[in-house]
Structure formats: structure tokens, C-alpha cells
Amino acid sequence: MSKRLHAIGAEFESAAEIYHAAEKVRDAGYTAWDCHSPFPIHGLDKAMGMRKSWLSAFVFVCGLTGFLTGLGLVTVTSFGIYPIIVNGKPIDWSHGIRALQFFFPVMYELTILFSAFGATFGMILRNGLPRFHHPLFNWSRFAKVTDDKFFLVIETRDPLFSDAKAKALLAEIGGKHVTEVFDHD
Amino acid sequence: MSHPIHVPNSEKFDAAKGVLLKNVFSVAAAVGLLGAGVVYFANKELFAHVWLFAFMYFFTVLCGCFFWNCVHHATDSEWSVVIRRQIENLASLLRYVALFFIPIALCVTILYVWYTKTPQTDASLAGTKGLYLNKPFFWFRAIAFFGLLALLPHILRKRSMAQDKDGAALHTIIMRKVAILGIPTLAICLTFSGIDWLKALNHHWFSTMWGVYLFAGAAGASMALIILVVSWLKKLGYLTVVNDEHYHLMGKWLLAFTVFWAYIGFSQYMLITYANLDEETIYFRVRNTGSWNYLSHLLVFGRFFFMFVPLLFQGLKKSKLINFTAVWILAMQFLDIFLIVIPEWSPVGFSFRAALASIFPWLGIGGCLGLLFLRTLGEGYLFPTKDPRLAESLKASN
Incomplete structure (x- = not known):
């Protein structure tokens, strides 16, 4: 199998360096690129020109689904298929709809449960996880990302990508060890 | 960064x-105090209740401001440094609230039936309840609440203003200790003042969620007030250091306490419903029947459902619309305290007379506290200029 170029990567020494480097890569117009750091850097999303995540909208839809599921669950079972008097709660639709507060804990809990699932699994899917391997792991220096080094990577799938220009840009903005990263060894 | x-x-x-x-x-x-005077001569019993309503409205909201002041220091917050002076100014108004308690102290026999009873004339006071509900202890507690709630916010504000001059980190360390002490102090004062002045309107009634219910409403309403004060100062051209990230954070607290209020309010309702004890259900029997029921529904929808979905949106929290939600939440706090106090005076149903009369003491106390607030505003800088965490606060991000 022939090697295919995945990205051009560069190493930075500090959070401040990669922050300013990110601003320059953003201004150069690249879209398929990423920063990797050992810890979260406040404001890096803005320096990278990232928009607000759509995860919250997904969570909202999941929460609404949970609420409606809870509403359906309590009303259909209590007023429809199993009308049993429990704690004097209503057992028919006309009274039940006006006394929904007694059934509220179920709707409330399912809203939270579905929202939490939406947030967790939505985030995992949005990040392209799970996956078994990533081409960046082929770059031996990249292991330092869990310790004290910062990495900026421009991927080949970027429409603006050209090997020489990406290398020149990364060198110009202060990146060290500018390296070609291939999709397998 | x-x-x-x-x-x-x-x-x-x-x-x-x-x-x-x-x-x-x-x-x-002027209008408020004059109107309250007219109400007093027209109907003393009505006056006592509407004044208690207005007093508790401002008392709970200012207690909430003291809570935010304590939370800032106890958690070593960074983002809230730029708005902290306004929280301190509001909380320090607790020094003056004892003044507005005087009419309640004079009307104590009208408001609290237990006060006119002894264990011999009222069997319910014969047991342990009498150990709590007795005249000397009632006055001792009132003095303790006002003393503690005047002292601690005053110390926090004084230290904070002293730091404006010398910038010493020692002030921050002392404020943190006072604030950590302040949280349980506030919890005890707000809970037991709520029991003494509101719950004891019917001394047979009890609810285990009472203190936290009042706190949940108060903390949300006071954050709404803080937002309005900050917006007003920004409109005058001050507090340019406060940006939309700070508004976003304040809006998040508004959302959090909108949900928390609903959670606590519902828990109280559910516990009382399922236990189904006569001494407990009386509260909701009065408020969930007849015309009071409509206002109870308005409270549930207005304070929670109407606010919950809009406040989820980041865009609203960062825009000027947040001020409208803040005004609405303060109006709902009005309705909340109104529904706690006034049905005790008029259990049969909504009283238009009481609603009209309650405006005057509310205006009167609010106007006086507003004037006092404007005076405290001029005493120091509008944000803590030499706080060690000011730089972090300036670049706060969500």
C-alpha cells in the first residue's frame, strides 16, 4: 500500500506561541486544520476562528424528545391502557391533563436523561469517535502532546492545501520540527 | 489569552x-409611603399584610445579593470581579432593612396569631413549638438576623473598598474567610426569618422546604437585579469593563436559579401532596382553589416555563433582551411573595383591594432603598480597581 500524505504538522513550545500561530493560520484562510495541546487553552477556539458548536441544538432536540417520551409514557399508561387509581391520581384523560403535575417527575427525569445522552453521544459522534487509530500517532514527536508540547496540524483535505505553502507558513509562524505526517508507516 | x-x-x-x-x-x-399611610388608616390588618409583603420582597432580594457576594469569595471566582462592587453595594443595603421592619414589629399582634396566645390558650404551643414560638425568643432572633446581615456585608464591602486603595492581597484572604462564614449565616438567617415572618402567619402550618424555597426565589431575583444595575451603569457610560461574556455568565445563573426555583417549588408541592397531612395541605388548599388558583398557575408558568426556554439561548443572554427577562423575574418575585402573604389575609380569593394596596409599601420601601443605593454608589469606585483577579475577570470567557 502506498503512503498517502495526511497532513503537515509543526511543534510549538508554549500555549502563547500556538495561540498566536492559530490566529495566523486562521487569517491565511485554512479550514481543515487543528491544534493539539496537553490542556484546554482559554480563547483558542476564537483564535482558531471556530464558530459556536451546534451540539447545544442537538441536546435541545434530545431533551424535547425525552420530555415528550415522558409525557406519552405517563399519560398513555395511566389514562389509556392501565387506568389504576394510585395515590388518588386521576385515571382519565379529561382530569389527567389538568393534573399533570403529579406525573411531572417522569417527564423531568426523561428530559434530563435524554439531554445527557444527547450531549455525551453527540459529542463523541461529532468528534468522529470511536476510532482505533489516527494518522498523527505515526509521528513520534506527537506523543509529547500529552506532556508539554503543542502541535498545529494542517490537513491535506483542506482546499487551500499545498505542500510547500503549508510548510512555509508553519515555519514562518514559529513552528519547529515541521513534518510530513503520512496515513500509515 | x-x-x-x-x-x-x-x-x-x-x-x-x-x-x-x-x-x-x-x-x-413619597407616593409609596403616603399611600401606605392611607392604607394604614383605612384598614390596619390589610396594611400589616401588604407592608410585610413589601418588606419581605426587598429583604429576600437583598439577602440574595449577599449570597452572590459570599459565593464570589468562597469560590475564588474570577469572572465576577468586575460586577462585584455592585453586588456589595446592594448587599450592604441590608444595614437599613431593620428600619422597614418597625411597622411589622408594631403590627405583630395583627399578623401573628400565635403572638397573642399562650400554651394555656393554644394547645399547639404547649409542646416543643412553644419553645421556639415565644415572645422573647422571637425578638432575640429578629435582632440577631438584622445584626448579622448588617455586619457581614458591611465587612465585605469595607474590605473591598480598602483594597481599592492599597491593593493588598490580605483583603482578599480575609474576605474569603468572612464569605465562608457568611454562607451558613445567611442560610440560617434567611430560613428562620422566613419561618418567623412568613410561615408563622399560620403557625399550624409547616413545610420542610420553606427556607430553601425562599432562597431559590431570592437568589434568582437578586441576580436579575444585579443585571439591571449593571445595565443601567453601562447605559450611563460606566462599567465598560463588563462585556457580553460577563452577561452570558450572569444569564447562566439566571437560568440555573429559574430551574432551581421550579425544582424546589415542585418538591415542596409534591411532598405536601403525597404526605396529605391537614397541617401541610392548608397552604395549597387556599392557594389552589378559587381565584388564587389562577395566580398560582401564572406563577408556575411565568417564573419557570416562560423563562426556561428563552434563557437556554446564548444569543439572548448576550443581548439586551436579558434585561427584559430580568425585569420579568423581578415581577415574578413580586407575585411569589404576594401569593405567600396576601392569601393569609384574604383566604377566600384574590382581593383587588389588597393588590392595589400592596403597590404602595412596595414603592415606598423600594424608593427609600433606591435612594440609599444611589448614596452608597458614590462612596467608592464602581468596580474593584486593585483586585488581584481583575485581569482574569477582564478576559473572562465561557
């Missing part, structure tokens, strides 16, 4: 800019 931080110049309030609001407060205070 990593951008150079320019130390902002300290800002001092120019009294001339607050003239409009000062006039509004003066008129409100």
Missing part, C-alpha cells in the same frame, strides 16, 4: 448622572 491587558482606569459615580433615577426613587418613596 496572551493579549496584553490594559489596566482599566478606576471609575467613580458622578451623582449628576443619576439625577433622573434619584427623582424617580424620590417620587416612588
Whole structure:
């Protein structure tokens, strides 16, 4: 199998360096690129020109689904298929709809449960996880990302990508060890 | 991050800019106190209840401000440094609330039936309840609440203003200790003052969620008040250090306490419903029947459902719309305290007379506290200029 170029990567020494480097890569117009750091850097999303995540909208839809599921669950079972008097709660639709507060804990809990699932699994899917391997792991220096080094990577799938220009840009903005990263060894 | 931080110049309030609001407060205070006087001569029992309503409205909201002040220090918050002076100014108004308690103290026999009873004339006071509900202990507690709630916010504000001059980190350390002490103090004062002054309107009734219910409403309403004060100062050209990230954070607290209020309110309702004890259900029997039921529904929808979905949106929290939600939440706090106090005076149903009468003491106390607030505003800088965490606060991000 022939090697295919995945990205051009560069190493930075500090959070401040990669922050300013990110601003320059953003201004150069690249879209398929990423920063990797050992810890979260406040404001890096803005320096990278990232928009607000759509995860919250997904969570909202999941929460609404949970609420409606809870509403359906309590009303259909209590007023429809199993009308049993429990704690004097209503057992028919006309009274039940006006006394929904007694059934509220179920709707409330399912809203939270579905929202939490939406947030967790939505985030995992949005990040392209799970996956078994990533081409960046082929770059031996990249292991330092869990310790004290910062990495900026421009991927080949970027429409603006050209090997020489990406290398020149990364060198110009202060990146060290500018390296070609291939999709397998 | 990593951008150079320019130390902002300290800002001092120019009294001339607050003239409009000062006039509004003066008129409100004059009209309100005059109107309250008319209510007093028309119907003493009604006066006692509407004054108690207005007093508890401002008392709970200012207690909430003290809570935010304590939370800032106890958690070593960074983001809230730029708005902290306004929280301190509001919380320090607790020094004056004892003044507005005087009419309640004079009407104590009208408001609290237990006060006129002894264990011999009322069997319910014969047991342990009598150990709590007795005249000397009632007055001792009132003095303790007002003393503690005047002292601690005053210390926090004084230390904070002293730091404006010397910038010593020692002040921050002392404020943290006072604040950590302040949280349980506030919890005890707010819970037991709520029991003494509101729950004891019917001394047979009890609810285990009472203190936390009052706290949940108070904390949300006071954050709404803080947002309005900050917005007003920004409109006058001050507090340019406060940006939309700070508004976003304040809006998040508004959302959090909208949900928390509903959670606590519902828990109280559910516990009382399922236990189904006569001494407990009386509260909701009065408020969930007849015309009171409509207002109870308005409270549930207005305080929670109408606010919950809009406050989820980041865009709203960062826009000027947040001020409208803040006004609405303060109006709902009005309804909340109104529904706690007034049905005890008029259990049969909504009283238009009481609703009209309750406006006057509300305006009167609010106007006086507003004038006092404008005075405290001019005493120091508008944000803590030499706080060690000011730089972090300036670049706060969500």
C-alpha cells in the first residue's frame, strides 16, 4: 500500500506561541486544520476562528424528545391502557391533563436523561469517535502532546492545501520540527 | 489569552448622572409611603399584610445579593470581579432593612396569631413549638438576623473598598474567610426569618422546604437585579469593563436559579401532596382553589416555563433582551411573595383591594432603598480597581 500524505504538522513550545500561530493560520484562510495541546487553552477556539458548536441544538432536540417520551409514557399508561387509581391520581384523560403535575417527575427525569445522552453521544459522534487509530500517532514527536508540547496540524483535505505553502507558513509562524505526517508507516 | 491587558482606569459615580433615577426613587418613596399611610388608616390588618409583603420582597432580594457576594469569595471566582462592587453595594443595603421592619414589629399582634396566645390558650404551643414560638425568643432572633446581615456585608464591602486603595492581597484572604462564614449565616438567617415572618402567619402550618424555597426565589431575583444595575451603569457610560461574556455568565445563573426555583417549588408541592397531612395541605388548599388558583398557575408558568426556554439561548443572554427577562423575574418575585402573604389575609380569593394596596409599601420601601443605593454608589469606585483577579475577570470567557 502506498503512503498517502495526511497532513503537515509543526511543534510549538508554549500555549502563547500556538495561540498566536492559530490566529495566523486562521487569517491565511485554512479550514481543515487543528491544534493539539496537553490542556484546554482559554480563547483558542476564537483564535482558531471556530464558530459556536451546534451540539447545544442537538441536546435541545434530545431533551424535547425525552420530555415528550415522558409525557406519552405517563399519560398513555395511566389514562389509556392501565387506568389504576394510585395515590388518588386521576385515571382519565379529561382530569389527567389538568393534573399533570403529579406525573411531572417522569417527564423531568426523561428530559434530563435524554439531554445527557444527547450531549455525551453527540459529542463523541461529532468528534468522529470511536476510532482505533489516527494518522498523527505515526509521528513520534506527537506523543509529547500529552506532556508539554503543542502541535498545529494542517490537513491535506483542506482546499487551500499545498505542500510547500503549508510548510512555509508553519515555519514562518514559529513552528519547529515541521513534518510530513503520512496515513500509515 | 496572551493579549496584553490594559489596566482599566478606576471609575467613580458622578451623582449628576443619576439625577433622573434619584427623582424617580424620590417620587416612588413619597407616593409609596403616603399611600401606605392611607392604607394604614383605612384598614390596619390589610396594611400589616401588604407592608410585610413589601418588606419581605426587598429583604429576600437583598439577602440574595449577599449570597452572590459570599459565593464570589468562597469560590475564588474570577469572572465576577468586575460586577462585584455592585453586588456589595446592594448587599450592604441590608444595614437599613431593620428600619422597614418597625411597622411589622408594631403590627405583630395583627399578623401573628400565635403572638397573642399562650400554651394555656393554644394547645399547639404547649409542646416543643412553644419553645421556639415565644415572645422573647422571637425578638432575640429578629435582632440577631438584622445584626448579622448588617455586619457581614458591611465587612465585605469595607474590605473591598480598602483594597481599592492599597491593593493588598490580605483583603482578599480575609474576605474569603468572612464569605465562608457568611454562607451558613445567611442560610440560617434567611430560613428562620422566613419561618418567623412568613410561615408563622399560620403557625399550624409547616413545610420542610420553606427556607430553601425562599432562597431559590431570592437568589434568582437578586441576580436579575444585579443585571439591571449593571445595565443601567453601562447605559450611563460606566462599567465598560463588563462585556457580553460577563452577561452570558450572569444569564447562566439566571437560568440555573429559574430551574432551581421550579425544582424546589415542585418538591415542596409534591411532598405536601403525597404526605396529605391537614397541617401541610392548608397552604395549597387556599392557594389552589378559587381565584388564587389562577395566580398560582401564572406563577408556575411565568417564573419557570416562560423563562426556561428563552434563557437556554446564548444569543439572548448576550443581548439586551436579558434585561427584559430580568425585569420579568423581578415581577415574578413580586407575585411569589404576594401569593405567600396576601392569601393569609384574604383566604377566600384574590382581593383587588389588597393588590392595589400592596403597590404602595412596595414603592415606598423600594424608593427609600433606591435612594440609599444611589448614596452608597458614590462612596467608592464602581468596580474593584486593585483586585488581584481583575485581569482574569477582564478576559473572562465561557
